[in-house]
Amino acid sequence: MESLLPAAGFLYWVGAGTVAYLALRISYSLFTAFRVWGVGNEAGVGPGLGEWAVVTGSTDGIGKSYAEELAKRGMKVVLISRSQDKLNQVSSEIKEKFKVETRTIAVDFASEDIYDKIKTGLAGLEIGVLVNNVGMSYEYPEYFLDIPDLDNTIKKLINVNILSVCKMTRLVLPRMVERSKGVILNISSASGVLPVPLLTIYSATKAFVDFFSQCLHEEYKSKGIFVQSVLPYYVATKLAKIRKPTFDKPSSETFVKSAIKTVGLQSRTNGYPIHSLTSSISSILPSWIYFKIAMGLNKSTRARYLKKTKKN
């Protein structure tokens, strides 16, 4: 009986230590969540970083919302997308609404020979913020070998989602380093953190963007550059094929208003509190359960799409 007492005392302290550790962890998480999502860093992005912001894929969705939010904060904006007509329209809207200067560069990021044109368009500008937003996905979830026009799709996804991020950074970062300030926001995706079967190439390109951003942040943070990997779940845009925003699938405006306040606080962010909560829940699921759910959801989306377009 007596010999059991020291063991009971030991278990008591293990239990008390565990409870204290968990209480500290939970308090720290709640404090961090309040600091990021409740308070935020409203002053993290603005003309103090440099006169100009450059946004790729800026005529629609998340890119357009970043362009508007940066203009609202007083930054001049360079808009880069494919269609000159859409660029002209967004450019006029921004000039009229926010009274800032804009420039447009019409290029297709699926091509590799566009970077001299972009370099010329950006020459002489003091760029404080670069948003590497342009991205493309599949028309519908599909098995790798059955992706329509596979060779061309591989090339386009790599050029638009990966090459653009490296090349735009290569053009803009040197001057930021010289001036010891700048912010680079790379729009990855939650599907770059947890692999998404049937969107295999897209998911893998977004993992590249996430790793690229994390490494770049470590390399250049001591030189005054803040690189952020933005990892959204669904946002109601054309790419996501979601028209009506909901609580968990916000409009691009709502998403960007929330995400931009995390700059300077989180070098990796889901950008939106509900997405952050979803990420925490997903990360504790055993991977076989996660894959079963992801595969199941994408299989039904694929079946619905093929039925609708009568391809099977």
Ligand SMILES: NC(=O)c1ccc[n+]([C@@H]2O[C@H](COP(=O)([O-])OP(=O)(O)OC[C@H]3O[C@@H](n4cnc5c(N)ncnc54)[C@H](OP(=O)(O)O)[C@@H]3O)[C@@H](O)[C@H]2O)c1
């Ligand atoms: N929406 C989501 O649920 C979601 C979730 C996670 C991550 N993301 C990421 O967020 C980023 C923006 O997505 P989004 O949903 O806002 O897309 P979106 O609404 O489809 O807008 C895409 C923008 O990029 C431009 N663009 C597309 N292809 C281009 C190309 N080849 N060359 C030049 N510009 C091009 C489009 O303009 P033009 O057609 O005029 O060129 C448009 O301005 C992407 O990187 C995407 O992967 C989105």
